[in-house]
Structures are given as C-alpha cells and as structure tokens.
Amino acid sequence: MQHIKHIVSAQQSLTGVSGIAENISIQEVLNIAIQISGGSFKSQNISIIKKFKEPLFIIVDKSKLLQDTNQSNTKCKRSTG
Numbered sequence: 001m002q003h004i005k006h007i008v009s010a011q012q013s014l015t016g017v018s019g020i021a022e023n024i025s026i027q028e029v030l031n032i033a034i035q036i037s038g039g040s041f042k043s044q045n046i047s048i049i050k051k052f053k054e055p056l057f058i059i060v061d062k063s064k065l066l067q068d069t070n071q072s073n074t075k076c077k078r079s080t081g
Contacts, residue, residue, distance in 0.1 A: 022062050025055040029062065033069040 034048055
C-alpha cells in the first residue's frame with residue numbers, strides 16, 4: 001500500500017495540474033513516464049533505449065497522457081513477465 005501511495009505522489013508532483021491542455025514535448029512525457037515506473041522495469045530486467053531526434057510538441061492534458069502512458073507501461077511489463 002505504501003508503494004502505491006509513493007507512486008501516486010510522484011505522479012502528482014511530476015505531472016502538474018490535471019484538466020489543463022499544455023504545449024509539451026513527447027520526449028518530456030516519455031521521460032517522466034519512464035521515471036515514474038523505471039524501478040519496476042529494472043527489477044524485471046527490461047531495458048529502455050531512447051533515441052530522440054528533434055523535439056515533437058503537442059497540446060494535450062499532460063496528466064491524462066501520463067496516466068495512459070503508465071497504464072500502457074504496466075500492460076507491457078505484465079506481458080513480458
């Protein structure tokens with residue numbers, strides 16, 4: 001339970017205010033998502049290789065996008081385990 005509280009706290013501090021569309025880079029969102037769930041990737045010996053070229057910016061609710069990205073990360077980790 002404490003682990004879940006820590007994850008939620010980390011997500012809230014990194015994502016900012018929910019419901020507000022922001023101009024953000026996809027690279028930033030991916031880096032934050034990896035930072036939030038990175039420990040669990042390492043514990044399962046999953047390597048992440050990032051090869052970013054030029055920044056790509058989108059206007060989106062960063063909090064919602066990170067939530068969706070982390071759910072996808074969780075599904076990926078479960079499928080490899």
